[in-house]
Amino acid sequence: MRSVESTSTSTLLGGATGTGLTAEGLTKTFGSTTALNDMSATFARGVVHGLIGENGSGKSTFVKLVAGMHRADAGRVVLDGVPVADTSGTHRSAARIACVYQDGSLIDELTVAQNLDVIVEPALRPSAPDGSWHRQVLDAARLTDVEENTRAGDLPNNEKRLVEIAAVLARRPDVVLFDESTSTLDERGVEWVLARMRELADGGACVVFVTHRLHEVLAITSHVTVLRDGVLVAEVPTEGATTEQLVRHMAGREVAAFTRRTGAAPADAEVALRAAGLRAARCGPIDLTVRRGEIVGIGGAAGNGQAELIRALAGDGVDAGEVIVDGAPLRGAGSAVDAGTVFVSSDRRSESLSSLLSIRENYTLALTATSGRWWRWLRRRPEVAEADALADRYDLARSSIEQPVGTLSGGNQQKVAIGRMVARDPKVLLIEEPTEGVDVRARFDIYRSLVEVADRGTAVVFTSSDAGELRLLADRVLVLARGRQVAELSGDEVTEEAIVHAFTTAKEQQDARSAAAVADEARELDEKPEVVARRRAGLRPRRQLTFTPATFGLLAVLLVALAAYGTARDARFGTIDNLGSIMQLSVPLALAALAQLPVLLVGEIDASIGSMMGLIVVLLSFRPDGSPAVLFVLAVLAGAVLGAVNALLVVGLRITAVIATIATLGVYLGVARILRPEPGGLINNDLAVLMGQGVAYIPLMFLVVVVLAIAVDVYVNTTRGGLRSRAVGYSALRASQLGVPSSRLRAAAYVLGGAIAGLGAVTLAAQTGVGDPSSGSGYTLLSIAVPVIGGALLAGGRGSAIGCVLGALFVAEVQTFIPFVNFPTGGYLIAVGVLTVLALIVGSARLSAWTLPIRNIRRLGK
Numbered sequence: 129m130r131s132v133e134s135t136s137t138s139t140l141l142g143g144a145t146g147t148g149l150t151a152e153g154l155t156k157t158f159g160s161t162t163a164l165n166d167m168s169a170t171f172a173r174g175v176v177h178g179l180i181g182e183n184g185s186g187k188s189t190f191v192k193l194v195a196g197m198h199r200a201d202a203g204r205v206v207l208d209g210v211p212v213a214d215t216s217g218t219h220r221s222a223a224r225i226a227c228v229y230q231d232g233s234l235i236d237e238l239t240v241a242q243n244l245d246v247i248v249e250p251a252l253r254p255s256a257p258d259g260s261w262h263r264q265v266l267d268a269a270r271l272t273d274v275e276e277n278t279r280a281g282d283l284p285n286n287e288k289r290l291v292e293i294a295a296v297l298a299r300r301p302d303v304v305l306f307d308e309s310t311s312t313l314d315e316r317g318v319e320w321v322l323a324r325m326r327e328l329a330d331g332g333a334c335v336v337f338v339t340h341r342l343h344e345v346l347a348i349t350s351h352v353t354v355l356r357d358g359v360l361v362a363e364v365p366t367e368g369a370t371t372e373q374l375v376r377h378m379a380g381r382e383v384a385a386f387t388r389r390t391g392a393a394p395a396d397a398e399v400a401l402r403a404a405g406l407r408a409a410r411c412g413p414i415d416l417t418v419r420r421g422e423i424v425g426i427g428g429a430a431g432n433g434q435a436e437l438i439r440a441l442a443g444d445g446v447d448a449g450e451v452i453v454d455g456a457p458l459r460g461a462g463s464a465v466d467a468g469t470v471f472v473s474s475d476r477r478s479e480s481l482s483s484l485l486s487i488r489e490n491y492t493l494a495l496t497a498t499s500g501r502w503w504r505w506l507r508r509r510p511e512v513a514e515a516d517a518l519a520d521r522y523d524l525a526r527s528s529i530e531q532p533v534g535t536l537s538g539g540n541q542q543k544v545a546i547g548r549m550v551a552r553d554p555k556v557l558l559i560e561e562p563t564e565g566v567d568v569r570a571r572f573d574i575y576r577s578l579v580e581v582a583d584r585g586t587a588v589v590f591t592s593s594d595a596g597e598l599r600l601l602a603d604r605v606l607v608l609a610r611g612r613q614v615a616e617l618s619g620d621e622v623t624e625e626a627i628v629h630a631f632t633t634a635k636e637q638q639d640a641r642s643a644a645a646v647a648d649e650a651r652e653l654d655e656k657p658e659v660v661a662r663r664r665a666g667l668r669p670r671r672q673l674t675f676t677p678a679t680f681g682l683l684a685v686l687l688v689a690l691a692a693y694g695t696a697r698d699a700r701f702g703t704i705d706n707l708g709s710i711m712q713l714s715v716p717l718a719l720a721a722l723a724q725l726p727v728l729l730v731g732e733i734d735a736s737i738g739s740m741m742g743l744i745v746v747l748l749s750f751r752p753d754g755s756p757a758v759l760f761v762l763a764v765l766a767g768a769v770l771g772a773v774n775a776l777l778v779v780g781l782r783i784t785a786v787i788a789t790i791a792t793l794g795v796y797l798g799v800a801r802i803l804r805p806e807p808g809g810l811i812n813n814d815l816a817v818l819m820g821q822g823v824a825y826i827p828l829m830f831l832v833v834v835v836l837a838i839a840v841d842v843y844v845n846t847t848r849g850g851l852r853s854r855a856v857g858y859s860a861l862r863a864s865q866l867g868v869p870s871s872r873l874r875a876a877a878y879v880l881g882g883a884i885a886g887l888g889a890v891t892l893a894a895q896t897g898v899g900d901p902s903s904g905s906g907y908t909l910l911s912i913a914v915p916v917i918g919g920a921l922l923a924g925g926r927g928s929a930i931g932c933v934l935g936a937l938f939v940a941e942v943q944t945f946i947p948f949v950n951f952p953t954g955g956y957l958i959a960v961g962v963l964t965v966l967a968l969i970v971g972s973a974r975l976s977a978w979t980l981p982i983r984n985i986r987r988l989g990k
């Protein structure tokens with residue numbers, strides 16, 4: 129079997145020549161912030177370059193300019209003398225420019241294999257005799273325990289990062305930028321990534337390594353480029369350089385080192401936090417006692433239950449045992465906040481901060497969350513002063529205190545996340561990876577503030593993959609291996625060697641024990657040891673569908689139950705003729721829903737589908753003659769043009785989808801009313817005749833719709849294009865980072881939706897018979913409700929065309945049922961509303977993810 133590593137190396141060795149990557153006068157501003165100022169530098173081939181600088185100095189901006197995620201205000205990026213086109217994904221793919229971004233790019237909702245499918249172009253995939261190239265890529269990154277069908281979001285952070293790096297390497301990149309790629313990894317992971325960097329460089333690639341871990345810079349790079357406030361301030365050869373020199377270049381002055389605190393909390397201090405027999409996924413049972421003023425670190429090889437343990441201490445995901453804060457047992461994450469516990473997650477983008485709120489609002493939210501009444505006015509002046517003081521305390525690189533937190537650099541976001549919680553003086557402070565992505569100076573500031581808060585009596589517990597950090601900061605260190613505590617070190621015992629030794633020896637012993645157990649089980653069951661090992665790791669293959677089968681089941685039951693009930697009430701309801709007319713009625717509805725589906729899949733909503741259909745019906749009423757085929761083509765083309773208008777507004781002009789399409793809803797309706805102020809004109813009768821045709825009582829158009837729906841579902845679930853569209857729906861930003869042309873796919877969804885709406889308009893026109901401008905009005909709500917009833921998620925990424933057809937059938941059935949039982953006709957709209965809500969509840973298999981923003985606020989307090 130050919131290994132991925134050897135493939136990439138040999139190709140590079142054969143191919144790459146040239147001067148490398150050059151930045152020529154690159155400048156990028158964001159409002160009043162100059163993130164990068166006239167940067168000119170060359171990153172030659174064949175060596176690893178370090179790019180360092182304090183938080184907010186412009187490193188990620190440079191990476192994003194090279195990757196095409198930002199457009200430069202001035203200057204250009206040149207590769208081997210050839211300019212790299214601004215924001216052109218294709219050009220970058222062709223030049224094999226790849227990035228591993230600071231905050232990760234994998235789409236959590238997709239499986240590992242699906243993420244690999246999105247990232248690695250078919251032509252670059254390693255050829256595996258049994259077709260298991262995913263396995264090959266994972267094994268090359270020593271990720272033998274990671275199952276291809278696991279949701280990426282279910283992987284521990286370090287494994288997620290390694291999967292991403294393995295995928296990027298599998299693309300055999302010629303230029304690779306690693307932005308803080310080792311910050312979530314333990315020694316073993318770091319060692320693997322650094323070795324790959326060296327291999328890539330040896331093969332002639334251009335490798336740029338952006339990091340705050342200066343010892344890694346000194347270990348792997350041959351040249352270091354230093355940025356300060358967006359300006360290139362130094363380019364130095366690594367040989368002979370020291371950490372102190374690099375820090376001086378970065379800060380522009382001497383930086384006082386942090387020294388470990390000596391007087392730890394007295395042994396008789398009050399107990400603030402106690403865990404007894406605590407179990408959570410992948411960890412436990414753990415017993416732990418932390419006293420007031422104590423700083424306890426949790427270490428071990430990454431992904432050994434540290435993240436689960438710290439969350440369990442915050443009352444999240446506890447399977448068994450109890451956590452007691454100040455003598456009172458916790459009941460869930462909400463009660464932890466009430467008890468004075470605060471938790472800072474390492475996932476700052478979606479968990480620890482409110483990205484759209486300003487720096488000031490993020491601070492105020494944390495500081496006032498547990499005090500005062502909700503009707504109290506915010507007192508602006510003290511609020512600003514407090515926020516300014518906190519920002520200064522951590523030397524936050526910002527344009528103003530009103531800057532949205534999401535636009536701060538990664539490390540500065542971390543400073544806000546920790547600073548605001550430290551300022552609350554909590555009883556217990558739980559922090560996951562406190563200095564991930566933070567520069568040396570800020571790292572020391574964060575250490576000092578944690579020591580200060582501990583000195584004031586807070587019990588601090590933190591996880592860290594960095595043994596050096598555990599040594600510097602913790603009074604006591606618990607080392608975990610496979611979720612169990614394997615060592616407890618305190619005082620002078622806390623050294624990097626002791627920590628690493630504790631988890632490596634424990635792991636070796638456990639590996640030996642579990643390898644023997646796996647071999648025994650495999651022998652007994654006659655299975656491959658790898659299969660047994662993965663099963664024992666609790667990793668079960670899970671197939672990702674674009675719909676929830678439960679929704680289909682519910683719809684099928686409702687369809688049959690209503691048919692049975694209707695027939696029992698009135699035998700005419702169950703006649704073949706009536707069932708045929710229900711199918712007939714469902715056709716325009718199903719097409720309206722199918723028109724919405726592509727837009728929903730990419731995570732947006734088109735509110736104009738109904739009025740688009742109404743306008744096309746009116747247009748058709750001006751052509752009462754001619755061949756139906758021509759009318760079909762014209763309607764589809766008209767729909768595509770109207771869809772393109774929506775695409776222009778939403779994608780081209782970046783207007784929020786709902787707002788843009790509500791505007792076009794009005795415009796399309798207005799144009800239809802101008803063309804036909806009153807219903808009038810005749811629809812070509814041949815269309816009605818065509819609609820009336822059927823095969824064995826099933827209307828012909830209904831069959832066409834079913835075939836179309838099957839084709840759409842097959843496309844969405846089995847092709848790369850379908851997968852890429854769903855990736856955009858889950859996160860357009862991450863999809864772009866993976867190299868997916870998000871904007872193009874979003875635009876295509878609107879155009880395709882318009883074309884399908886055109887088709888729906890023809891069937892609607894055939895049913896109405898006249899050019900009625902309001903004929904499409906009823907479809908505005910239904911075009912959104914029916915896909916949801918059929919299992920689509922408004923959040924994007926999921927939905928089924930067959931579900932749309934089933935949903936439309938059910939809505940048409942309800943609509944037909946109402947007159948049979950003499951209910952008011954509006955009753956069916958109420959039924960549709962109730963069903964939509966029901967479908968949303970059933971369909972949201974990951975309901976917990978939806979409540980995440982609410983849980984974040986709860987973490988801060990009620």
Ligand SMILES: Nc1ncnc2c1ncn2[C@@H]1O[C@H](COP(=O)(O)OP(=O)(O)OP(=O)(O)O)[C@@H](O)[C@H]1O
Pocket residue numbers: 158159161162163181182183184185186187188189190230525526527535536537538539540565567
């Ligand atoms: N989209 C944006 N909108 C506004 N300001 C931005 C945006 N992106 C970056 N900035 C600002 O540009 C500056 C440089 O940010 P950048 O992310 O490049 O820094 P960095 O050196 O990568 O920092 P870190 O080490 O913390 O990741 C920062 O002041 C940041 O606030």
